[in-house]
Amino acid sequence: MKPAQYAVALLVGSSLTSQALAAVPPLETSAQVAFVQDMNSGAILFQKDPDRRMPPASLAKMMTVYVAFSLIKSGDLKLDQKFTMSPETWKKWHAQGSTMFIGAGEQVSVADLLSGIITLSGNDACVVLAEGIAGTEPAFVNLMNQQRTKLGMTNSNFGTANGWPDGGVTFVTARDLSKLAEATIRDFPDLYKQFYSKPNFAWGKTMGGTNISQDNRDPILGKVAGADGLKTGHTEEAGYGFTGSAEQNGRRVVMVVAGFPSWDDRANQSISIMNWAFSSWRLKPLFAKGKRVETAEVQGGSSSTVGLVAPNDLAVTVPLGMGGVLGAKSGGDAPPMKVVYDGPIKAPIKAGQHIADLVVSPPGQDPQTLPLVAESDVGEAGFFGRIWASIKALFSWL
Numbered sequence: 001m002k003p004a005q006y007a008v009a010l011l012v013g014s015s016l017t018s019q020a021l022a023a024v025p026p027l028e029t030s031a032q033v034a035f036v037q038d039m040n041s042g043a044i045l046f047q048k049d050p051d052r053r054m055p056p057a058s059l060a061k062m063m064t065v066y067v068a069f070s071l072i073k074s075g076d077l078k079l080d081q082k083f084t085m086s087p088e089t090w091k092k093w094h095a096q097g098s099t100m101f102i103g104a105g106e107q108v109s110v111a112d113l114l115s116g117i118i119t120l121s122g123n124d125a126c127v128v129l130a131e132g133i134a135g136t137e138p139a140f141v142n143l144m145n146q147q148r149t150k151l152g153m154t155n156s157n158f159g160t161a162n163g164w165p166d167g168g169v170t171f172v173t174a175r176d177l178s179k180l181a182e183a184t185i186r187d188f189p190d191l192y193k194q195f196y197s198k199p200n201f202a203w204g205k206t207m208g209g210t211n212i213s214q215d216n217r218d219p220i221l222g223k224v225a226g227a228d229g230l231k232t233g234h235t236e237e238a239g240y241g242f243t244g245s246a247e248q249n250g251r252r253v254v255m256v257v258a259g260f261p262s263w264d265d266r267a268n269q270s271i272s273i274m275n276w277a278f279s280s281w282r283l284k285p286l287f288a289k290g291k292r293v294e295t296a297e298v299q300g301g302s303s304s305t306v307g308l309v310a311p312n313d314l315a316v317t318v319p320l321g322m323g324g325v326l327g328a329k330s331g332g333d334a335p336p337m338k339v340v341y342d343g344p345i346k347a348p349i350k351a352g353q354h355i356a357d358l359v360v361s362p363p364g365q366d367p368q369t370l371p372l373v374a375e376s377d378v379g380e381a382g383f384f385g386r387i388w389a390s391i392k393a394l395f396s397w398l
Contacts, residue, residue: 005340005341005342005343007338007339007340008294008338008339023319023321023364024319024364024365025276025280025281025319025320027046027273027276027280029048029257029269029272029273030260030261030265030269031048031257031258031259031260031269032048032049032052032239032258032259032260033048033049033050033052033054033173033174033241033256033257033258033259034046034047034048034049034050034174034255034256034257034258034273035047035048035050035174035175035177035178035255035256035257036253036254036255036256036273036277037178037182037253037254037255038251038252038253038277038281038283038317039182039185039186039245039252039253039254040250040251040252040283040315040317041283041314041315041316041317041360041368041370042368042369042370043281043316043317043365043366043368044366045253045277045281045317046273046277047174047175049174050173050174050175050178050256051155051173051174051175052173052174053155053171053172053173054171054172054173054174054238054241054258054259055163055165055168055170055171055172055235055237055238056163056170056171056172056177056233056238056241057163057165057233057234057235057237057238057241058098058121058123058162058163058231058232058233058234059163059172059177059231059232059233059241059242059243059258060158060160060161060162060163060170060172060233061117061118061121061126061161061162061163061231061233062177062180062181062184062230062231062243063144063147063148063158063180064117064126064129064130064140064144064161064162065114065117065118065184065195066147066180066183066184066187066188067133067140067143067144067147068110068114068129068133069184069187069188069191069192070147070187070188071133072110072188072191073187073188073191077110077133078110079109079110079111079114080109080110080111081109081110081132082107082108082109082110083107083108083110083113083128083129083131083132083133084105084106084107084108084128084132085102085103085104085105085106085107085108085124085128086104086131087104087105089124089127089128089131090102090103090104090105090124091104092127093123093124093127094124096123096124096164097123097164098120098121098122098123099120099122099123099124100113100116100117100120100122100124100125100203100204101122101124101203101204101205101212102116102122102124102125102128102203102204103204108125108128108203110129110132112203113125113128113129113132114129114195115195115198115201115203116201116203117129118195118196118198118229118231119195119198119200119201119214119216120201120203120214121217121231121232121233123162123164126161126162127161127162129161130161137160137161140161141158141159141160141161144158144161145157145158148176151179151180151183152179153172153176153179153180154176155172155173155175155176156171156172156173156176156177157169157170157171158170163233165235165237174256174257174258175256177243177256178243178254178255178256180243181229181230181243181245181254181256182254184196184229184230185229185245185252185254192228192229193228196228196229196230197216197218197221197227197228197229198216199215199216199221199222200213200214200215200216201213201214201216202214217232218230218231218232218242218244219232219242219244219266219267219270219271220244220246220270220271220274223271224246224271224274224275225246225248225278226246226247226248227244227245227246227274228245228246228247229244229245230243230244230245231243232266233258234263238258238259239258239259239260239261240258240259240260240261240262240263240265240266241256241257241258241259241260241266242255242256242257242258242266242270243255243256244270244274246274246278248278251278251282251283253274253277253278255270255273255274255277257269257270257273279320280319280320281317281318281319281320282317282318282320283315283316283317284315284316284317284318285313285314285315286310286314286315286316286337286358286360286370287310287313287314287358288310288313289310289311289312289313290309290310291309291310292307292308292309292375293308293309293310293339293358293372294307294308294339294356294372295307295308296308296339296341296343296344296345296355296356297343297344297345298343298344298345298346298347298349298378299343299344299345299346299347300346300347300380300381301346301347301348301349301378301379301380301381302347302378302379302380302381303378306345306349306355306374306375306376306378307374307375307376308339308341308355308356308372308373308374308375309372309373309374309375310370310372310373311352311354311371311372311373314358314370316335316360316362316368316370317362317368318335318362318365335360335361335362335363336360336361337358337359337360337361338358338359339356339357339358339359339372340356340357340358340359341355341356341357341372347378347379347380347381348377348378348379348380349374349377349378350374350377351373351374351375351376351377352373352374353373353374354371354372354373355372355373355374356371356372356373357369357370357371357372358370358371358372
């Protein structure tokens, strides 16, 4: 039998004042598709057709990088490991779109290939990396789609390692790209910091022997405080797109925009949107890390309940003009919130295990869902504990 969903309302205190009912800050953009999210709270700040399927162009390279990062983290791939540009791959990709200028037969380290993909958007670098890791590009694409499934990118599919147009096999949505960006930042913080914010990278030489240095195409890097990634994309079919992120004072925003008609539109509006996300919204604290928010019922455990605590400082994202938001049970102007979990939660339970969510509903906004974890271990009940639980369950039906 599927556990029932428990929902416990938490709000205690005065009702929201007129000051707290601040309007959601307006935003206009000529992007055909947009999705802007606060990574700290999960709040969706802006969305415009976020589930429209679209060709990703070079934005697909984010998944190529994610696969490589996951293999590096697991120890199955080394940054100093080298792969060779085959003559066949060179013939196909040396002059096809953005390039790292890898020569035929040239050996390149994984670290340099990643820089070539992230900073230079090299189509050739993507294929060399894919073939080096998996033997063939199609085999590598299988790894991309496996990761896509794990990340819950339910409305996307990958057919190439570099996002080159393939007749519609490869498609993504803005919401799914946001999931990929957030996973990259969350799962590989050190690798993200090492590779995604390089202002330029040099590889290859001109006919005169001069090093070929290319600037990072990220339109907000160096233009928005805290900007540190991720990836641009462009084809005639997809228009100009960008997935970007920035962090200011511990608050991180991820944005996906696509369908701009020009390079300048993408650059100017990406900067404006990210600045809007930081200047028009703010985080308001709810619960400090380790604070008990509620308790949950436990089935078959050595204890009948377990505390639900904040795994980190929990905050809600609200418009800049909204009044004070305080933790539940603290009084003041707090938005409606509830704890939701499927329960009773079956033992055993490990401390720190994600077993419930805090759902906060600021006025005029979509609900924001924040994780809650178990405060302590709860082991399985012993023989007599199970008998006593059965007796209590029997009498509860009488």
